[in-house]
Amino acid sequence: MSSTRMTPERESRSPLPVPSPLPNAPAASSTDAASGADASLSPIRDFLSKRGSGRLADNSFAAVMLLCACSIFAIVIFIFGILVVHSRLSLMQFGWKFFTRQAWDPVSGDFGALPFIYGTIATSLLALCMAVPLALGVAVFLTELCPRPLRAPISFLTELLAAIPSVVYGLWAVFVLVPLMRDVIGPFLYKTLGWTGFFEGPNFGVGLLTASMILAIMILPIISSLTRDIMNAVPNSQREAVLALGATRWEMIRIGVLRNSRIGIVGAVMLGLGRALGETMAVTMVIGNHPDISKSLFAPGYTLASVIANEFSEATGDLYLSALIEIGLALFLVTIVVNAIARLMVWAVTRNAPARVN
């Protein structure tokens, strides 16, 4: 049982097992400890044994990380809180009616958000109508049809679209899209679709339709790249199963891919909507900035975001400022809700997806 007894075994290096203490041999523990203590401490063992438990450092590290994570909650709560506080004048003066009133008269202090809500919803929905089919087309092309070598460059190009700043889109729209709308697209639409009543009135190039078009270009990459991820998450077995039944490629896409990913695609579209609702600079630069509610898409309009961008720094008077901040609050809450729903939908589809294959 002593260390002396062990020495010959070690030296013999016998491959054959030797008898050894039975489980729970009573005195074993103390003997072993003694043999451990006999050995003079190597510098390494000495150093390591003197290092602390690291508990304090570990706990403080974890606490700092947790604090930073929680700062994300704090940011959201703080934005909400500060917007509520600073819009209280307007909240108290107009109440819920703020969102149904059409007046916007800074001079007499009469404010209502309806024209901006109309402008925001109209431009966003129109933009979705234009962007969604295109985005789906791109996503289907990239996941199902595109020859492999073209895949990376094309998806890189569509992602470049997302990297262009809003103000540059705005600049381009002001100097390229607006004249194009005024001189080419507008007259064409009036001639062909004028009877619908959506293309009435003078066409200056700026207005709801131009704003929608630039919005559509801007939200395209978001929708298409998310849709692509979602389609990639559809297992290949689904595709093969449908193909094995003799389906054409399109039928395979429709049944095997689109049907399986529809919740996620709706989520992606909602995310695009969230982005469109809050997009500011490019829209402000081409929408005409006039609080009107007009059926014609040529008419100038105003969105929640663009009225803030345009009038916030000139807002004289506490009520005016407060009304603008209330618009910001409304925008904040609406985008939070839209994004929350969208995220839940996208998560539902991609959470259990296999690792993405690029």
Next chain:
Amino acid sequence: MMRTAINYLVSGLCILATVLVILPLIAILFYLIYKGASSLNFAFFTRIPAPVGESGGGMANSIVGSGIILFLASLMGIPIGIAAGVYLAEFGRGKALATAVRFTADVLNGVPSIVMGIAIYSLIVMQQKHFSALAGGVALAIMMVPTITRTTEEMLATVPHAIREAALGLGVPKWRTAISVSLRTASPGIITGCMLAFARVAGETAPLLFTAFGNQFWSFKLSEPIAALPLQIYVYAISPYDEWHRLAWAGSLVLIVLIMVSVTLVRIFANRGALKGGS
């Protein structure tokens, strides 16, 4: 027969859609280069804006101003974002709190930038009674945090658990494991994420409108209004002067080139890192 026809029709439509999407991109890049390059000159990078009516002048102060604001934003946003990502990946596995943070980050990511602008206006500018570079930096930092948090988490999730176990098994404390093993292994991806977040806020105008506000002159003080490239582009684009339009195009070209260069560099860097990391 019909089915085959539809198949070809839809394929054709998808290709058409892709072309239609790439078309505006090419148009935008074409105009930027065509209009921007012809307006670019040495003065653009060295001079401050000339008064109305005078020709010449540049955007030197805006470029420097953007640099200052972005530096401030990165200084605040990157550490917080990475730390929050580390919490999610290293400490929060399976915890309800982590799911809530993740979700909130995703939702915060979708909050319009103009809303950030007025929130920071109300918090800082209203209290200090003047616009400032600091306020602009804070607004952009808040926009960087959720993006960086999520990419950091995703990148840390790709670090094999076995490597963390190796470090923990050697008696390395958890904090040291998180920094020297997990973060270091995931660093190429995290750097990419930070650069993408940086590139995204580099072009932001809306949150700066009521925080940094813009400045026609040089300014290096954090407590004063400061010029920024996107702000100046906006002001010039909606102005009625041709000379200023010219500068707006040039400024946009510079902004885009800066953004694209950083994104592309990061892609190359990240790919190389990925190659080294694998096998």
Next chain:
Amino acid sequence: MGVGILVEDLNAWYGTTHTLQDINLHIPANHATALIGPSGCGKSTFVRCLNRMHETNPIARATGTVKMGDVDIYSDASPVEIRRRVGMVFQRPNPFPTMSIYDNVVSGLKLNGFRNRRILDETVERSLKQAALWEEVKDDLKKKSGASLSGGQQQRMCIARALAVDPEVLLMDEPASALDPVSTSKIEDLIFQLKSQYTIVIVTHNMQQAARVAENTGFFLNGKMVEFDSTHKIFTNPRDKRTEDYITGRFG
């Protein structure tokens, strides 16, 4: 020199699964002890309880006493302090991909703040020699990433890494299960060399391996330790019917 390990009434859970039930065992110092049993029997959980790696999983829990020498690892010290005294080699080689071979080997020292260059150099050479890898890598210690080695070399590097901290106990969780036969036999030779200096606990599902390297063998089944005895006894004349069934290949 190693120390012995005395385990009393050890119980462990993963969530609600009771993965280890009332384990009592004495592992003698400076010997190799093998733990065998079918997969899922709790043998891996058991070794992970010996250096408190078990509890790194948030849903895992353990009760009982484990004494390493005269230190009760669950009450006298923090997990970090215990793990510094215990080297662990995992089922699959897990080198740090961002570190050179050199840095991998002394990572346990460097990451714990050890800075003495001379000792670091000596340690790299000593532990790589102990792991029989020195000759193969001595020329590109700092040039090559630890991840660039072959699987068998990586595992030996991981053994060197575990030895570099000069541990008293070496835990090996199926160290050769992911390796080819040649690498496996190298690892077995290594264990044979090392067991005079360290207390080695090796988990294996390979009974020949247990018979080749270990003086004592424990047989685990369904979270319980069925039998623990000298390897010779276990493989020639087991007391328990279930052990006999297992070693004769009647199940598992």
